[in-house]
Amino acid sequence: MALTLTCPVCGKRNGYEFRYGGEDKGPRPAEEGMTPSAWCDYVHMNKCTAGVQKEWWFHRDGCGAWFTTYRDTVANLEVDAPEVTE
Template structure:
């Protein structure tokens, strides 16, 4: 699978680290109970079809990316930057 980084262009997926669903960005609020944190850390859906995932360009520009892809066909529909690259730039 190849992802097109907005800053680096097309790259092999091995340059990226997969963090899971973009729901990963929605942390429980301060003071939420153990059930909320358990669900956030351990419970994940495994949908068939279009998903929105969070990826980190570890071996490139250090950008956080939101990847829209189809888990059935492996087609990549979009790759969008979520956050600016970490200070220090590319590795």
């Protein structure tokens, strides 16, 4: 089964229409007190989750929107957002 992704503008589309934008690492860290090491970690280090992770995608061949979605990296399928567990 090929990957399909749900663009917020165009709806469900073939995964080949999209460009991967990397893991969603949350907001950019504050400049104040930033060390080169912390910035390097933010930019270059990834969790490489084997399971569900939140990712950025770009609808390259479509509307040009950037959006986040959840993907099961083991099955390579888009999934619903996981339930938050405290």
